Amino acid sequence: MKTYTAKPSEIERKWFIIDATDLVLGRLSSEVAQILRGKHKPTFTPHMDTGDFVIIINAEKVRLTGNKESYKQYFRHTGYPGGTRYTSLKELRSSRPEEVITRAVRGMLPHTRLGRQLIKKLKVYSGPEHPHQAQMPQTLNLKKELSDNA
Structure with missing residues (x-):
């Protein structure tokens, strides 16, 4: 039996x-x-982009567990000496809530050219409206599996 590529x-x-509420x-x-x-597909090939597009709406209503709201910090560097900048999750969530989800997903993808190609298929919006109706997206209901029962 041959390996499928x-x-x-x-x-x-x-x-x-996906509704992130x-x-x-x-x-x-x-x-x-x-995704x-x-x-999630039987045709998965590790070195190729075989995935689907994902639209996430209501990014501002995503939930966090524990004390991440007050303690989590996001790091970036300006490129200049001493240019280290930290942003708290609370600040980032209030100004750009879609960036919180984008950064979380980016960290779970490969840190290679493939990962940079994959992240372009993620579309995140802070509110319920999105401009992708022409693609006829299917609704994924992740509430049952992903809700915290605590």
Whole structure:
């Protein structure tokens, strides 16, 4: 039996829409990373982009567990000496809530050219509106698996 390798002409892409209201950030991000990577398909090939597009709406309503709201810090560097900048999750969530989900998903993807290609298929919006109706996205209901029962 030979190992199957997907060819670029054989890859079918779907669009999924996920409502992030009351979903735990880490659990949501790991599921989205799997869909973007294509691991939910039998045609998964590790070195190729076989995944689907994901639209996340209501990013401002995502839930966090523990004290991450007050303690989590995001790091960036300006490129200049002494240019280290830290932003708290609370600040980032109030100014750009879609960036919180994007960063969480990006951290769960490969840190290679493939990962940079995969993250472009993620579309995150802070409110319920999105401009991708023409792609006819299918709704994914992750509430049962991803809700915290604590």
